[in-house]
Structure formats: C-alpha cells, structure tokens
Amino acid sequence: MGARILVIDDDPVGRRLVTYLLESLGHVASAASDGEGGLALARRDVPDLVLCDVQLPDIDGCEVLRRLRADARTAGIRVVALSAAATDAERARIDAAGFDGRLDKPLRIETLGADVDGFLR
Amino acid sequence: MATILVVDDRASNRQFLRTLLGYAGHRVIEATDGAEALECVRKERPDLIISDLVMPTMDGFEFLRQLRADPEVAATPVVFRTSTYDDERVRALAVAGGAVNVLKSPTEPAELLRTVADILGEDRRAAPAPLGEGFDREYRRLVADQLAQKFEELETAHRELEVFTYSASHNLRAALRTIGGLTGVLLEDHAPALGAPGTDVLERVIRAADRMSGILDAMLEFTEVRRAPLHRERVRLDALAWEAIAAARAAEPEREIAVVVDAPHEVEGHPALLRIALSALIDNAFKFTRGRAGARIEVHSQARDREIVCCVRDNGVGFPPGYAVQVFEAFRQAHRPGEFPGHGLGLFTVRTIAERHRGRAWAESMPGQGAAVYLALPAPAPKE
Numbered sequence: 483m484g485a486r487i488l489v490i491d492d493d494p495v496g497r498r499l500v501t502y503l504l505e506s507l508g509h510v511a512s513a514a515s516d517g518e519g520g521l522a523l524a525r526r527d528v529p530d531l532v533l534c535d536v537q538l539p540d541i542d543g544c545e546v547l548r549r550l551r552a553d554a555r556t557a558g559i560r561v562v563a564l565s566a567a568a569t570d571a572e573r574a575r576i577d578a579a580g581f582d583g584r585l586d587k588p589l590r591i592e593t594l595g596a597d598v599d600g601f602l603r
Numbered sequence: 604m605a606t607i608l609v610v611d612d613r614a615s616n617r618q619f620l621r622t623l624l625g626y627a628g629h630r631v632i633e634a635t636d637g638a639e640a641l642e643c644v645r646k647e648r649p650d651l652i653i654s655d656l657v658m659p660t661m662d663g664f665e666f667l668r669q670l671r672a673d674p675e676v677a678a679t680p681v682v683f684r685t686s687t688y689d690d691e692r693v694r695a696l697a698v699a700g701g702a703v704n705v706l707k708s709p710t711e712p713a714e715l716l717r718t719v720a721d722i723l724g725e726d727r728r729a730a731p732a733p734l735g736e737g738f739d740r741e742y743r744r745l746v747a748d749q750l751a752q753k754f755e756e757l758e759t760a761h762r763e764l765e766v767f768t769y770s771a772s773h774n775l776r777a778a779l780r781t782i783g784g785l786t787g788v789l790l791e792d793h794a795p796a797l798g799a800p801g802t803d804v805l806e807r808v809i810r811a812a813d814r815m816s817g818i819l820d821a822m823l824e825f826t827e828v829r830r831a832p833l834h835r836e837r838v839r840l841d842a843l844a845w846e847a848i849a850a851a852r853a854a855e856p857e858r859e860i861a862v863v864v865d866a867p868h869e870v871e872g873h874p875a876l877l878r879i880a881l882s883a884l885i886d887n888a889f890k891f892t893r894g895r896a897g898a899r900i901e902v903h904s905q906a907r908d909r910e911i912v913c914c915v916r917d918n919g920v921g922f923p924p925g926y927a928v929q930v931f932e933a934f935r936q937a938h939r940p941g942e943f944p945g946h947g948l949g950l951f952t953v954r955t956i957a958e959r960h961r962g963r964a965w966a967e968s969m970p971g972q973g974a975a976v977y978l979a980l981p982a983p984a985p986k987e
Contacts, residue, residue, distance in 0.1 A: 495788075499781070502788045591780040592773075 484508040485530040485602050490520035490546065491564060492539050500533065500589065507595045517541035521549055524556050531601055533585070535564045536576055544579040551580070562601050564589070605723050606630045606647060610640040610654035610666070611684075616708070620653060623712050624719065637661025641669055644676045651722055653715075655708070656685040656693065664742050667700040671734050680722050684708040696745055699738050769826045776819040783812040814946075821946040824879065828952055833873050833959055837983060840866035840913050843878055844902040847885035860892065866904035868911045871983035872960045880956040883949040884915040884976050890943055891919030891974065910962070910979045918973035927966050953978065 487509050491497040494515065501511035512527065514520035517538045524532060532550070536543035543563055550556040566587040567573045576584055583601050590597070607629050609620045621631045632647055634640035636658045644652065652670075656663035663683055671677050680703045685693060697705045704718055789797075790805045797805065844864050852860075870877065885900070892898035901916045922930060922937035929935045931954045934947035950964070953976070957964040960980050968974035 495785070498788050498792065499784050502791065503780075503784050506784075506787070590777060591784065592777045 484510055485598075486510045486512070486527065487598065488520065488523055488527065488529040488532045489513045490515075490517065490532065490538065490543075491535040492516060492537075493535075496587075496589075500594070503591065503594055504598065507598070509598070515539075517543070517546045520546060521556075524550060524559060525553065528555060529559060531598065532559055532561045533564055534561055535587075537566065544576070547579055547581060560601055604628050604630060605650040605719075606632065607719070608632050608634060608640060608643055608647065608649040608652045608654075610634045610637070610652065610658070610663075612636055612655065612658045616655065616684075619709075620715075623715060627716055627719070629719075637663065637666030637669070640666055641673075644670065644679060645673070648676065649679065651719060652679055652681045653719075654681060654683055656683050656697070664696065664700060664745075667697075667702060668734060668738070668742070671701055682706060682718060682722070684710055692741075692745055696738070696741050699741065700734060765826060765830060768822065769830075772819045772822045772826070776816060776823070779812055779816055779819065783809060783816065786812065818946040818948075821948040821952075825948055825952050825955070828876055828879060828955055828959070831873065831876065833876075835871045836874050837869045837871050838874050838877055839869050840881070840904045840911070841902070843881040844885065844915075846878065847882040848900075848902075850882065851885050851889045855889065858889075858893075858898070860889065861897070861899040863899070863901040866902045866913055868904040868906060868913075869983060870911050870913075870980045872980060876956045876959065880953045880978060881913075881915075883953050884978065887949060887974075887976070888915055888917035888919065890945065891921070892917050893919070893943075895919055906982060909982050911982050912977055912979045914975055914977050916973065916975040921968040921970045921972050921974045922966075923970055924968065927968065930966055931964060950976070 484507075487504050489497055489500050489504070489511060491500070491513070492515050497513050497515065501513050504511040512523055512529070514523050517540045520532070520534065520538075523529075534543045534546050538546070543565075547561050547563075550559060550561060560582040562583040562585055563576050563579070563581040564585050564587055565573065565576050567576060573584075583597075585597060607624050609617050609624070609631055610633075611617045611620070612635050617633050617635075621633065624631050632643060632649060634643045637654075638661045640652070640654065641661075643649075654663050654666060661669075663685075667681060670679065670681065681701070683697050683702050683705045684707070685697075685705060686708045694705050703722055706715065706718065786805055786808045790802060790809070794802050841864050844866055848862055848864070852858075885902075888900040892900065895918065897918070899918050902913070903916070904911060904913045906912075920938070926937040930937050931950045933951040936943075936945065936947050950966070954964045957978055957980065962978065962980035964976070964978050966974060966976045
C-alpha cells in the first residue's frame with residue numbers, strides 16, 4: 483500500500499526524479515524546493531514520511547527537522563535526511579540531529595523502494 | 604660449421620636464433636615442439652639442440668627424457684632457454700636431465716654465441732649417464748606443482764570475474780534506473796513541448812532501458828545461480844511445474860493453453876535453482892506457443908539409467924534442428940531479435956543449473972512442430 487511522502491530538495495531534477503520513482507512504486511509524492519515551503523506542506527498534509535535534503539537554500543535541514551518536531555501536528559512524522567555530506571564531521575552532525583534515518587546522495591535508485599519501505603515500517 | 608636444432612613454439616624466438624646462429628656460420632634447423640624435435644634429431648643428427656622449456660604437446664623435459672632414452676642420439680648436447688630461469692628447481696631438473704646449460708630467455712646474443720662455441724669445442728663422444736628415477740620423480744613433482752599453481756590462478760581469476768560481473772550488473776542497473784526514471788520524468792512533465800515525434804523517441808528510450816534492465820536482472824540471477832551454495836532437498840517435479848505454470852498463467856490470464864502435467868518423480872536438488880529452471884522451461888513453452896490456436900504444453904518425467912528426465916514439450920514455433928546446441932548458449936537465440944521477448948539467458952541458466960546438479964539439458968525440435976526441452980538430474984538415492 484502506498485504512503486504519502488514529501489520530498490524537500492532544492493535540486494529540481496533530483497527532486498522530480500525521486501517523486502517520479504516514488505510514484506512508480508505506488509506512493510503518493512509531493513515536493514517542495516526549500517525549507518519554508520516544505521514546512522508549510524508538512525503542516526497542511528501531514529505526510530507519512532519526509533525526505534529532506536540537509537543543505538537547503540533558506541534553512542538548514544536540521545532546522546526543518548527541529549521545527550517539525552516542535553509542532554505537535556508534525557512531531558510524529560518520520561523524517562529522513564538526504565545528505566551529500568563529504569566529511570565524517572558533517573555526517574556525525576546529521577546523525578546527532580535526531581533524524582529517523584539518512585540516505586546519502588547520490589541516492590541509490592535501485593534500493594530506493596526498499597529503503598523507503600524500511601523507514602515506513 | 605655445425606648443425607643446430609632450434610626448438611621453440613614461438614616463431615619470433617626461432618627467427619631470433621636462426622638469424623644469430625646463421626650469422627655465426629651455423630646451419631639451423633627448426634622444430635615447434637618436443638615431438639617434432641625428436642623426429643628432427645633422429646633424421647638430421649644435429650650437433651647441438653637449443654630448446655625452449657615450455658611448449659605445447661611435449662615440453663622440454665619430456666623431450667630431454669625421450670632423447671636420452673634413444674642411444675642413437677642420447678649424446679646430443681642440449682641447451683635450454685627459459686623465462687623461469689630464476690626457479691632453482693627448474694635449473695636443477697634440467698641439469699639432472701643432462702642439459703648442458705640453461706639460459707635465460709630472452710638471451711643475450713653474446714652469451715648465446717659464447718655458450719654455443721664452448722659446447723661445440725668440447726669433446727662429447729661419451730653419452731651422459733642414463734636418467735635415473737630421481738629425474739622422473741622430480742619432473743612429476745614440478746609439473747604437479749605448476750598445475751596446482753595454475754589451477755589456483757584460474758580459480759582466482761574465475762572468482763574475480765564473477766564478482767566483476769555481479770558488481771558491473773549492479774552498477775549498470777542503478778545507472779539504468781536513473782536513465783529510465785529521468786526519461787519518464789521528461790515524458791510525463793514535458794510531453795506537450797516535445798510533441799508526438801519527441802514522445803515517440805522517449806517511449807523507445809524507455810522500452811530499450813526496460814529491455815536492458817531485464818537483461819541485467821537475468822545476468823544477476825545467473826550469477827546467483829552460479830554462486831549459490833548447493834543445498835539439496837527432495838522436490839517433486841510436478842509441484843515445481845504447477846508452480847511455474849500458475850505464474851505463467853497469471854502473467855497472461857487471457858490465453859487459453861491446454862496443460863498436461865505428468866511428472867510425479869522426485870529429484871534431489873536446490874529448490875530455488877530447480878524452480879528457476881522449471882520456470883524458464885515453462886515460460887519458454889508459453890512464449891513460443893503465443894499466437895498458436897490450440898496451444899498445448901506437456902510436462903513429463905521418467906526414470907531412466909539412474910537419471911530422472913523431465914521433459915517440457917510444446918506445440919509452438921519450434922526451432923531448426925541445427926540450433927539444438929546453440930539455444931543453450933548465452934545470448935544466442937534461435938529467432939530473430941525482437942521476434943520473441945527474452946534476454947537470451949533462459950536455457951543457458953537451465954543448463955548451468957543442470958550442470959551444477961551433475962545433470963544435463965538438451966532440446967529437440969522441428970520448426971513449426973514445437974519443441975521438447977529435457978532436463979536430466981541424477982536419480983535420488985532410494986528411500987530407506
């Protein structure tokens with residue numbers, strides 16, 4: 483059964499590719515290109531899962547997570563970081579932020595479905 | 604002037620020695636392996652033999668042994684050339700066999716000419732002592748060691764190739780999914796801008812990517828078939844057949860196909876692999892009866908000569924008898940590409956599964972009269 487998944491990513495092609503693949507896997511995907519837009523969608527739709535890029539043009543992905551958790555309506559949503567982190571320090575910072583998981587960019591397309599199912603379980 | 608026999612399987616080496624020795628005023632005759640060299644020695648009685656050690660058919664040591672065993676020519680001095688010059692055992696064995704010298708290959712011209720002059724200047728009328736048992740024993744040990752080493756190298760290379768195939772298929776598949784996905788995005792989001800011709804191009808790209816994806820999946824499955832540790836269980840052939848038939852029917856629910864299964868025999872094998880094999884056979888039968896009125900598929904089994912033979916027969920298009928062997932080869936199909944779906948790995952996988960179980964697979968067919976594909980597995984031991 484499909485889940486409702488919100489993708490927050492400022493890279494338009496990557497964002498569209500992920501929503502396309504999620505939809506072809508039977509999920510319902512929505513997308514935002516920055517943190518504020520993503521937060522607004524999350525509050526309105528309360529999806530099952532948010533895939534959130536860490537480096538966004540307006541606010542940091544960790545801050546998006548903090549605000550989602552701080553709002554009672556969105557506190558229960560599972561949030562997974564999409565990270566292109568090049569350094570161990572950056573990865574450690576993301577892991578310490580309290581995400582429900584982390585997917586490294588470039589995303590492994592062939593396991594995306596299984597990865598997402600894992601986060602939804 | 605002396606007559607010198609040059610024995611080497613490589614033409615370039617022979618040419619080098621011919622030129623060099625000819626320049627020094629000698630008559631040079633040539634042979635490409637030990638057997639040819641022996642013949643040549645008996646006929647031409649050369650004054651000296653310069654031989655490679657590693658050659659096809661008969662190597663240098665075996666040549667030396669046979670030369671020494673023939674009293675007529677036993678005294679002919681032999682010089683070996685080898686690129687494994689540093690191997691002490693090779694040198695020791697050559698000397699034990701009565702070789703006068705062992706030279707490194709490639710050989711310095713000056714060194715070669717000096718060695719030749721030295722040997723020809725010596726008085727060697729007395730035949731060397733005949734070869735003892737020690738030589739044969741040491742020779743066998745050397746050959747066995749070399750074989751073991753080659754075997755190990757081959758196994759390593761094979762393993763590396765399997766790992767390579769597996770990771771290459773994996774990575775290609777990932778890249779391909781991205782191509783397919785992005786093409787899908789283009790088609791979905793930008794169809795109006797592309798117009799009908801553009802859309803058509805993209806649809807073909809997607810179909811090609813799907814096809815390639817299928818090939819890569821089949822390759823990955825094949826690597827699994829090769830690598831999976833073989834564990835054995837008893838399975839009934841008809842159970843496997845019905846399972847495969849149900850799956851094939853579910854994929855084409857609109858087709859009417861008469862199915863007969865009379866395969867009550869049990870075989871002993873890896874259930875997952877046998878399932879793959881039966882599915883491939885049934886899928887083929889479904890595929891090649893497509894478009895045929897009164898399509899009929901039969902699965903039979905029979906015990907004969909310590910084998911259980913399973914036969915999947917259809918009344919589909921069949922293939923020319925000349926294709927019976929090549930349909931089991933990878934990426935070889937009896938039909939024109941695109942005429943029937945498939946990746947050209949189905950029967951290749953079936954054959955591999957049969958061989959992993961010490962069994963066999965073969966096929967019989969006439970065009971237009973259907974095909975029968977056989978899978979024979981060793982009969983399981985009788986139950987207690």
